[in-house]
Amino acid sequence: MSQIGPGQESALENEATLQQSIYSLKESIRLAEMMNDASIDRILAVDRNLQIIAWNKTCEVFSGIVKDDAIGKYFFDIFPHLSRRPEIVEAIDNALKGFKTFVPANKDFIETEYSEHHFIPLQSPNGEVIGVLNIVHDVAHRVKTENELKALNKALVKKNRELKLRNSELLSFSQVTGHDLKEPLRKIYLFIEMLMGTEYEKLSEKGKTHFRRVQGAVQRMGLLTDDILAFSQLHNDDRAITVVNLNEVLADVTAQLRQMIDLKSATITAGDLPKIKGNQGMLVQLFKNILVNALKFHKDDIQHAIRISASVVASGDMKHADVLPDTNYWKLSFEDNGIGFDNKYAGQVFKMFKRLHKNEEYSGTGIGLAICKKICELHFGFITAEGMPAEGAVFNCYLPANYKS
Numbered sequence: 189m190s191q192i193g194p195g196q197e198s199a200l201e202n203e204a205t206l207q208q209s210i211y212s213l214k215e216s217i218r219l220a221e222m223m224n225d226a227s228i229d230r231i232l233a234v235d236r237n238l239q240i241i242a243w244n245k246t247c248e249v250f251s252g253i254v255k256d257d258a259i260g261k262y263f264f265d266i267f268p269h270l271s272r273r274p275e276i277v278e279a280i281d282n283a284l285k286g287f288k289t290f291v292p293a294n295k296d297f298i299e300t301e302y303s304e305h306h307f308i309p310l311q312s313p314n315g316e317v318i319g320v321l322n323i324v325h326d327v328a329h330r331v332k333t334e335n336e337l338k339a340l341n342k343a344l345v346k347k348n349r350e351l352k353l354r355n356s357e358l359l360s361f362s363q364v365t366g367h368d369l370k371e372p373l374r375k376i377y378l379f380i381e382m383l384m385g386t387e388y389e390k391l392s393e394k395g396k397t398h399f400r401r402v403q404g405a406v407q408r409m410g411l412l413t414d415d416i417l418a419f420s421q422l423h424n425d426d427r428a429i430t431v432v433n434l435n436e437v438l439a440d441v442t443a444q445l446r447q448m449i450d451l452k453s454a455t456i457t458a459g460d461l462p463k464i465k466g467n468q469g470m471l472v473q474l475f476k477n478i479l480v481n482a483l484k485f486h487k488d489d490i491q492h493a494i495r496i497s498a499s500v501v502a503s504g505d506m507k508h509a510d511v512l513p514d515t516n517y518w519k520l521s522f523e524d525n526g527i528g529f530d531n532k533y534a535g536q537v538f539k540m541f542k543r544l545h546k547n548e549e550y551s552g553t554g555i556g557l558a559i560c561k562k563i564c565e566l567h568f569g570f571i572t573a574e575g576m577p578a579e580g581a582v583f584n585c586y587l588p589a590n591y592k593s
Contacts, residue, residue: 230303230324233310236284238263241319276305283307283320293327302328377406432468434461434475434520438496441475445483452483458496462518464587466567474563477556478583482524485581495523500589510570512588517569520585529575537573560585 224231225245233242243258251258253266263280264271271277279289291305303324310319380403388396438458442449449456456479464471479494486492503515511517529537538561557573560583564571569587 229326231321232258232324233319233321234263235319236317238280240266242321279305279307280320283309284317285309286311286317293331302326302331373406377403380406428467429465430468431463432466432471433463434471434498437461437468437471437475440472441479444476445479448480448483452486452492454483454486454492454494456494456496459498461496461498461520462589464518464567464589466587470563470566474560474585477560478522478585481556481583482522482526482581485524485526485528487525487527487578490525493525495521497521497523501586506586508570508572508586510565511586512568516589517586518589520587522583522585523580524582525580528577528580530577531575534573534575538571 221244224242227244227246230247230250231242231244232240232247235241240258240261240263243253243255247258248254251266258266273291273294275291275294279291282289286309288309289307291307293302293304303326306321306323306325308321308323309317310321312318380399384399384403388399391399435458438456438461442456482494483492498521499519501517501519503511503513503517506517538557561571564585564587567587569585571586572584573581574584575581
Protein backbone atom coordinates (compact mmCIF):
# COMPACT_ATOMS: atom_id res chain seq x y z
CA MET A 189 0.00 0.00 0.00
CA SER A 190 1.49 3.26 -1.15
CA GLN A 191 1.82 6.21 1.19
CA ILE A 192 1.27 9.94 0.45
CA GLY A 193 4.35 11.98 1.01
CA PRO A 194 4.48 15.50 2.43
CA GLY A 195 4.85 17.06 -1.03
CA GLN A 196 1.86 15.19 -2.39
CA GLU A 197 -0.23 16.14 0.63
CA SER A 198 0.60 19.81 0.09
CA ALA A 199 -0.31 19.52 -3.60
CA LEU A 200 -3.64 17.97 -2.73
CA GLU A 201 -4.37 20.73 -0.24
CA ASN A 202 -3.52 23.37 -2.85
CA GLU A 203 -5.77 21.62 -5.39
CA ALA A 204 -8.63 21.58 -2.89
CA THR A 205 -8.10 25.23 -2.10
CA LEU A 206 -8.06 26.07 -5.82
CA GLN A 207 -11.25 24.13 -6.44
CA GLN A 208 -12.89 25.89 -3.51
CA SER A 209 -11.80 29.26 -4.87
CA ILE A 210 -13.13 28.43 -8.32
CA TYR A 211 -16.43 27.33 -6.79
CA SER A 212 -16.65 30.54 -4.70
CA LEU A 213 -15.89 32.64 -7.80
CA LYS A 214 -18.56 30.85 -9.79
CA GLU A 215 -21.05 31.37 -6.95
CA SER A 216 -20.14 35.07 -6.77
CA ILE A 217 -20.64 35.43 -10.52
CA ARG A 218 -23.91 33.53 -10.34
CA LEU A 219 -25.11 35.73 -7.47
CA ALA A 220 -24.11 38.89 -9.35
CA GLU A 221 -25.98 37.70 -12.44
CA MET A 222 -29.04 36.87 -10.33
CA MET A 223 -28.96 40.34 -8.83
CA ASN A 224 -28.56 41.96 -12.24
CA ASP A 225 -31.39 39.90 -13.68
CA ALA A 226 -33.64 40.84 -10.75
CA SER A 227 -33.10 44.56 -11.33
CA ILE A 228 -35.89 46.64 -12.88
CA ASP A 229 -33.17 48.63 -14.64
CA ARG A 230 -31.44 47.60 -17.83
CA ILE A 231 -27.87 46.70 -16.90
CA LEU A 232 -25.25 45.98 -19.54
CA ALA A 233 -21.50 46.37 -19.89
CA VAL A 234 -19.07 46.92 -22.76
CA ASP A 235 -15.31 46.51 -23.06
CA ARG A 236 -12.98 49.22 -24.33
CA ASN A 237 -13.97 48.35 -27.91
CA LEU A 238 -17.64 48.82 -26.99
CA GLN A 239 -18.30 45.10 -27.42
CA ILE A 240 -21.11 43.97 -25.12
CA ILE A 241 -19.86 41.72 -22.31
CA ALA A 242 -22.87 41.72 -19.95
CA TRP A 243 -26.63 41.79 -20.62
CA ASN A 244 -29.32 41.29 -17.95
CA LYS A 245 -32.90 39.97 -18.24
CA THR A 246 -34.42 43.46 -18.31
CA CYS A 247 -32.31 44.25 -21.39
CA GLU A 248 -33.79 41.17 -23.04
CA VAL A 249 -37.35 42.26 -22.18
CA PHE A 250 -36.93 45.82 -23.48
CA SER A 251 -34.90 45.03 -26.60
CA GLY A 252 -36.23 41.60 -27.51
CA ILE A 253 -32.65 40.43 -27.89
CA VAL A 254 -31.58 37.45 -25.80
CA LYS A 255 -28.28 37.51 -23.91
CA ASP A 256 -26.46 35.03 -26.18
CA ASP A 257 -27.27 37.13 -29.26
CA ALA A 258 -26.21 40.39 -27.57
CA ILE A 259 -22.86 39.28 -26.10
CA GLY A 260 -19.99 40.31 -28.39
CA LYS A 261 -22.07 42.71 -30.45
CA TYR A 262 -21.00 46.33 -30.97
CA PHE A 263 -22.94 48.69 -28.66
CA PHE A 264 -24.10 51.07 -31.39
CA ASP A 265 -25.12 48.17 -33.64
CA ILE A 266 -27.60 47.14 -30.96
CA PHE A 267 -28.62 50.76 -30.24
CA PRO A 268 -28.05 52.68 -33.50
CA HIS A 269 -30.35 55.56 -32.40
CA LEU A 270 -28.03 56.33 -29.45
CA SER A 271 -25.14 57.01 -31.85
CA ARG A 272 -27.12 60.05 -33.03
CA ARG A 273 -27.23 61.51 -29.50
CA PRO A 274 -23.99 63.45 -28.95
CA GLU A 275 -24.45 63.51 -25.17
CA ILE A 276 -24.52 59.67 -25.08
CA VAL A 277 -21.36 59.36 -27.21
CA GLU A 278 -19.59 61.94 -25.06
CA ALA A 279 -20.72 60.21 -21.83
CA ILE A 280 -19.27 56.87 -22.97
CA ASP A 281 -15.99 58.52 -23.95
CA ASN A 282 -15.76 60.19 -20.53
CA ALA A 283 -16.52 56.88 -18.77
CA LEU A 284 -13.68 55.23 -20.71
CA LYS A 285 -11.45 58.01 -19.35
CA GLY A 286 -12.45 57.06 -15.79
CA PHE A 287 -15.30 59.51 -15.10
CA LYS A 288 -18.78 58.53 -13.93
CA THR A 289 -21.32 60.20 -16.21
CA PHE A 290 -25.07 60.73 -16.22
CA VAL A 291 -27.41 61.58 -19.10
CA PRO A 292 -30.94 62.69 -18.11
CA ALA A 293 -34.07 61.54 -19.89
CA ASN A 294 -34.73 63.41 -23.13
CA LYS A 295 -37.49 62.05 -25.34
CA ASP A 296 -37.31 63.42 -28.88
CA PHE A 297 -37.54 62.22 -32.48
CA ILE A 298 -34.46 60.05 -31.87
CA GLU A 299 -35.17 58.64 -28.39
CA THR A 300 -38.61 57.02 -28.20
CA GLU A 301 -38.68 56.53 -24.45
CA TYR A 302 -37.93 58.40 -21.23
CA SER A 303 -34.78 56.80 -19.78
CA GLU A 304 -31.86 58.01 -17.70
CA HIS A 305 -28.41 56.65 -18.58
CA HIS A 306 -25.63 56.09 -16.05
CA PHE A 307 -22.16 55.25 -17.43
CA ILE A 308 -19.73 53.89 -14.81
CA PRO A 309 -16.07 52.96 -15.50
CA LEU A 310 -15.10 49.31 -14.90
CA GLN A 311 -11.57 49.17 -13.52
CA SER A 312 -9.05 46.39 -13.01
CA PRO A 313 -7.32 45.93 -9.63
CA ASN A 314 -4.49 48.18 -10.82
CA GLY A 315 -6.96 50.98 -11.71
CA GLU A 316 -6.97 50.50 -15.48
CA VAL A 317 -10.33 51.15 -17.18
CA ILE A 318 -11.29 47.91 -18.93
CA GLY A 319 -14.88 48.70 -19.81
CA VAL A 320 -18.07 50.65 -19.02
CA LEU A 321 -21.16 49.64 -17.05
CA ASN A 322 -24.38 51.16 -18.48
CA ILE A 323 -27.42 51.36 -16.21
CA VAL A 324 -30.60 52.51 -17.96
CA HIS A 325 -33.43 53.64 -15.67
CA ASP A 326 -36.93 54.06 -17.08
CA VAL A 327 -38.47 57.30 -15.77
CA ALA A 328 -41.60 57.40 -17.94
CA HIS A 329 -43.92 57.26 -14.92
CA ARG A 330 -42.02 60.02 -13.15
CA VAL A 331 -42.03 62.21 -16.26
CA LYS A 332 -45.74 61.57 -16.71
CA THR A 333 -46.36 62.61 -13.11
CA GLU A 334 -44.18 65.70 -13.53
CA ASN A 335 -46.05 66.68 -16.68
CA GLU A 336 -49.37 66.20 -14.90
CA LEU A 337 -48.12 68.37 -12.02
CA LYS A 338 -47.01 71.04 -14.49
CA ALA A 339 -50.45 70.98 -16.09
CA LEU A 340 -52.11 71.20 -12.68
CA ASN A 341 -49.83 74.06 -11.64
CA LYS A 342 -50.60 75.87 -14.87
CA ALA A 343 -54.33 75.42 -14.26
CA LEU A 344 -53.87 76.51 -10.64
CA VAL A 345 -52.06 79.68 -11.71
CA LYS A 346 -54.89 80.44 -14.12
CA LYS A 347 -57.55 79.82 -11.46
CA ASN A 348 -55.58 81.89 -8.96
CA ARG A 349 -55.41 84.75 -11.46
CA GLU A 350 -59.16 84.47 -12.04
CA LEU A 351 -59.78 84.37 -8.29
CA LYS A 352 -57.69 87.50 -7.75
CA LEU A 353 -59.68 89.23 -10.48
CA ARG A 354 -62.99 88.18 -8.89
CA ASN A 355 -61.77 89.29 -5.46
CA SER A 356 -60.68 92.61 -6.90
CA GLU A 357 -64.07 93.09 -8.54
CA LEU A 358 -65.85 92.10 -5.32
CA LEU A 359 -63.67 94.47 -3.30
CA SER A 360 -64.38 97.32 -5.70
CA PHE A 361 -68.10 96.56 -5.59
CA SER A 362 -68.12 96.46 -1.77
CA GLN A 363 -66.18 99.71 -1.49
CA VAL A 364 -68.29 101.51 -4.07
CA THR A 365 -71.44 100.19 -2.41
CA GLY A 366 -70.24 101.31 1.00
CA HIS A 367 -69.08 104.75 -0.08
CA ASP A 368 -71.84 105.55 -2.56
CA LEU A 369 -74.64 104.44 -0.24
CA LYS A 370 -73.41 106.44 2.72
CA GLU A 371 -73.94 109.85 1.11
CA PRO A 372 -77.63 109.38 0.10
CA LEU A 373 -78.31 107.69 3.45
CA ARG A 374 -76.78 110.64 5.25
CA LYS A 375 -78.99 113.03 3.31
CA ILE A 376 -82.10 110.94 3.93
CA TYR A 377 -81.35 110.90 7.64
CA LEU A 378 -80.69 114.66 7.60
CA PHE A 379 -84.00 115.40 5.91
CA ILE A 380 -85.82 113.12 8.33
CA GLU A 381 -84.25 115.00 11.23
CA MET A 382 -85.35 118.31 9.67
CA LEU A 383 -88.90 117.04 9.18
CA MET A 384 -88.98 115.66 12.70
CA GLY A 385 -87.97 119.07 13.99
CA THR A 386 -90.40 121.18 11.96
CA GLU A 387 -93.29 118.95 11.00
CA TYR A 388 -93.36 116.28 13.71
CA GLU A 389 -96.14 117.89 15.78
CA LYS A 390 -98.37 118.15 12.72
CA LEU A 391 -98.25 114.39 12.14
CA SER A 392 -100.76 111.95 13.49
CA GLU A 393 -99.63 109.36 15.99
CA LYS A 394 -99.56 106.80 13.20
CA GLY A 395 -97.49 109.15 11.03
CA LYS A 396 -95.04 109.73 13.90
CA THR A 397 -94.64 105.98 14.32
CA HIS A 398 -93.94 105.56 10.61
CA PHE A 399 -91.35 108.33 10.72
CA ARG A 400 -89.57 106.73 13.66
CA ARG A 401 -89.52 103.41 11.81
CA VAL A 402 -88.08 105.10 8.72
CA GLN A 403 -85.46 106.78 10.88
CA GLY A 404 -84.54 103.43 12.49
CA ALA A 405 -84.34 101.71 9.10
CA VAL A 406 -81.98 104.39 7.77
CA GLN A 407 -79.78 104.01 10.85
CA ARG A 408 -79.63 100.23 10.37
CA MET A 409 -78.77 100.70 6.69
CA GLY A 410 -75.95 103.03 7.70
CA LEU A 411 -74.58 100.47 10.16
CA LEU A 412 -74.87 97.76 7.51
CA THR A 413 -72.90 99.74 4.92
CA ASP A 414 -70.25 100.54 7.55
CA ASP A 415 -69.86 96.85 8.40
CA ILE A 416 -69.79 95.74 4.75
CA LEU A 417 -67.11 98.32 4.08
CA ALA A 418 -65.14 97.18 7.15
CA PHE A 419 -65.35 93.53 6.05
CA SER A 420 -64.21 94.32 2.50
CA GLN A 421 -61.29 96.40 3.74
CA LEU A 422 -59.91 93.42 5.67
CA HIS A 423 -58.79 91.99 2.32
CA ASN A 424 -57.27 95.31 1.30
CA ASP A 425 -55.33 95.93 4.50
CA ASP A 426 -51.60 96.32 4.07
CA ARG A 427 -51.33 93.75 6.88
CA ALA A 428 -48.36 95.47 8.51
CA ILE A 429 -47.22 92.91 11.07
CA THR A 430 -45.82 94.20 14.34
CA VAL A 431 -45.54 93.00 17.92
CA VAL A 432 -48.90 93.95 19.43
CA ASN A 433 -49.45 94.28 23.18
CA LEU A 434 -53.00 93.02 23.74
CA ASN A 435 -53.19 94.81 27.10
CA GLU A 436 -52.86 98.07 25.18
CA VAL A 437 -55.42 96.87 22.62
CA LEU A 438 -57.93 96.18 25.40
CA ALA A 439 -57.28 99.59 26.98
CA ASP A 440 -57.86 101.29 23.61
CA VAL A 441 -61.12 99.41 22.97
CA THR A 442 -62.55 99.96 26.46
CA ALA A 443 -61.84 103.69 26.06
CA GLN A 444 -63.75 103.69 22.76
CA LEU A 445 -66.68 101.81 24.32
CA ARG A 446 -66.71 103.67 27.64
CA GLN A 447 -70.14 105.23 27.07
CA MET A 448 -71.70 101.89 26.14
CA ILE A 449 -70.01 100.13 29.09
CA ASP A 450 -71.32 102.76 31.53
CA LEU A 451 -74.79 102.66 29.98
CA LYS A 452 -74.96 98.89 30.54
CA SER A 453 -73.38 99.21 34.01
CA ALA A 454 -71.01 96.46 32.88
CA THR A 455 -67.68 95.42 34.33
CA ILE A 456 -64.77 94.17 32.22
CA THR A 457 -61.96 92.32 33.98
CA ALA A 458 -58.89 90.83 32.37
CA GLY A 459 -55.78 88.97 33.38
CA ASP A 460 -52.38 89.80 31.92
CA LEU A 461 -52.68 89.50 28.14
CA PRO A 462 -49.78 88.50 25.89
CA LYS A 463 -47.85 90.20 23.14
CA ILE A 464 -48.36 88.61 19.74
CA LYS A 465 -47.31 89.24 16.18
CA GLY A 466 -50.21 90.67 14.24
CA ASN A 467 -51.91 93.65 12.67
CA GLN A 468 -52.71 96.31 15.29
CA GLY A 469 -55.81 97.66 13.54
CA MET A 470 -57.31 94.23 12.95
CA LEU A 471 -56.77 93.14 16.55
CA VAL A 472 -58.42 96.31 17.84
CA GLN A 473 -61.41 95.55 15.57
CA LEU A 474 -61.47 91.95 16.85
CA PHE A 475 -61.62 93.00 20.52
CA LYS A 476 -64.13 95.75 19.80
CA ASN A 477 -66.57 93.52 17.89
CA ILE A 478 -66.48 90.77 20.52
CA LEU A 479 -67.00 93.21 23.39
CA VAL A 480 -69.82 95.06 21.60
CA ASN A 481 -71.49 91.70 21.02
CA ALA A 482 -71.09 90.78 24.70
CA LEU A 483 -72.42 94.16 25.88
CA LYS A 484 -75.40 93.99 23.55
CA PHE A 485 -76.74 90.64 24.76
CA HIS A 486 -76.88 91.42 28.48
CA LYS A 487 -79.51 90.51 31.06
CA ASP A 488 -81.37 93.29 32.88
CA ASP A 489 -81.76 91.52 36.23
CA ILE A 490 -78.06 91.14 37.08
CA GLN A 491 -74.91 93.21 36.66
CA HIS A 492 -73.34 92.43 33.34
CA ALA A 493 -69.80 91.04 33.70
CA ILE A 494 -67.24 90.25 31.01
CA ARG A 495 -64.04 88.34 31.82
CA ILE A 496 -61.06 88.11 29.48
CA SER A 497 -58.26 85.58 29.98
CA ALA A 498 -55.31 84.17 28.05
CA SER A 499 -53.62 80.77 28.14
CA VAL A 500 -51.33 78.71 25.93
CA VAL A 501 -52.72 75.58 24.26
CA ALA A 502 -50.73 73.05 22.20
CA SER A 503 -52.05 72.02 18.81
CA GLY A 504 -52.06 68.38 19.89
CA ASP A 505 -54.64 69.21 22.57
CA MET A 506 -57.13 70.67 20.08
CA LYS A 507 -59.49 69.14 17.56
CA HIS A 508 -60.20 71.76 14.92
CA ALA A 509 -59.85 71.67 11.14
CA ASP A 510 -57.70 74.82 11.08
CA VAL A 511 -55.15 73.80 13.72
CA LEU A 512 -51.57 74.01 12.45
CA PRO A 513 -49.36 71.04 13.42
CA ASP A 514 -46.63 71.50 16.04
CA THR A 515 -47.91 74.96 16.94
CA ASN A 516 -48.75 76.52 20.28
CA TYR A 517 -51.70 78.92 20.39
CA TRP A 518 -52.74 81.77 22.61
CA LYS A 519 -56.31 81.07 23.65
CA LEU A 520 -58.05 84.41 24.30
CA SER A 521 -61.36 83.79 26.08
CA PHE A 522 -64.13 86.41 26.28
CA GLU A 523 -66.71 85.13 28.79
CA ASP A 524 -69.94 86.94 29.72
CA ASN A 525 -73.02 86.27 31.86
CA GLY A 526 -75.51 87.55 29.31
CA ILE A 527 -78.49 85.88 27.66
CA GLY A 528 -76.34 83.22 25.98
CA PHE A 529 -77.57 81.09 23.10
CA ASP A 530 -78.35 77.50 22.23
CA ASN A 531 -75.00 75.81 21.59
CA LYS A 532 -76.36 74.11 18.46
CA TYR A 533 -76.00 77.51 16.76
CA ALA A 534 -72.33 77.87 17.79
CA GLY A 535 -71.07 77.29 14.27
CA GLN A 536 -73.60 79.62 12.64
CA VAL A 537 -72.98 82.83 14.59
CA PHE A 538 -69.89 83.60 12.48
CA LYS A 539 -71.71 83.47 9.13
CA MET A 540 -72.33 86.69 7.22
CA PHE A 541 -75.72 88.27 8.02
CA LYS A 542 -76.60 85.39 10.36
CA ARG A 543 -78.57 86.61 13.38
CA LEU A 544 -80.15 84.56 16.17
CA HIS A 545 -82.52 87.33 17.29
CA LYS A 546 -84.98 89.66 15.58
CA ASN A 547 -83.90 93.23 15.00
CA GLU A 548 -86.74 94.44 17.24
CA GLU A 549 -85.12 92.56 20.13
CA TYR A 550 -81.45 93.38 19.51
CA SER A 551 -80.12 95.68 16.82
CA GLY A 552 -77.26 94.64 14.59
CA THR A 553 -76.16 93.75 11.06
CA GLY A 554 -75.01 90.13 11.42
CA ILE A 555 -71.51 90.99 10.16
CA GLY A 556 -69.57 91.78 13.36
CA LEU A 557 -68.70 88.18 14.28
CA ALA A 558 -68.02 87.33 10.62
CA ILE A 559 -65.38 90.08 10.72
CA CYS A 560 -63.92 88.48 13.88
CA LYS A 561 -63.68 85.13 12.12
CA LYS A 562 -61.92 86.65 9.13
CA ILE A 563 -59.45 88.56 11.33
CA CYS A 564 -58.50 85.34 13.18
CA GLU A 565 -58.04 83.52 9.86
CA LEU A 566 -55.81 86.30 8.53
CA HIS A 567 -53.66 85.75 11.63
CA PHE A 568 -53.50 81.97 10.91
CA GLY A 569 -55.87 81.29 13.78
CA PHE A 570 -59.55 80.61 14.32
CA ILE A 571 -62.45 81.46 16.64
CA THR A 572 -65.03 79.30 18.39
CA ALA A 573 -68.14 80.02 20.45
CA GLU A 574 -69.88 78.23 23.30
CA GLY A 575 -73.28 79.21 24.65
CA MET A 576 -75.84 78.28 27.26
CA PRO A 577 -79.30 79.91 27.16
CA ALA A 578 -79.83 82.40 30.02
CA GLU A 579 -76.34 81.70 31.41
CA GLY A 580 -73.95 83.40 29.03
CA ALA A 581 -71.47 82.80 26.24
CA VAL A 582 -67.75 82.31 25.71
CA PHE A 583 -65.88 83.32 22.56
CA ASN A 584 -62.42 81.77 22.22
CA CYS A 585 -59.87 83.25 19.81
CA TYR A 586 -56.91 81.00 19.01
CA LEU A 587 -53.87 82.87 17.62
CA PRO A 588 -50.41 81.34 17.05
CA ALA A 589 -48.08 81.97 19.99
CA ASN A 590 -45.08 82.71 17.79
CA TYR A 591 -43.76 85.61 19.83
CA LYS A 592 -41.81 85.30 23.08
CA SER A 593 -41.60 88.41 25.25
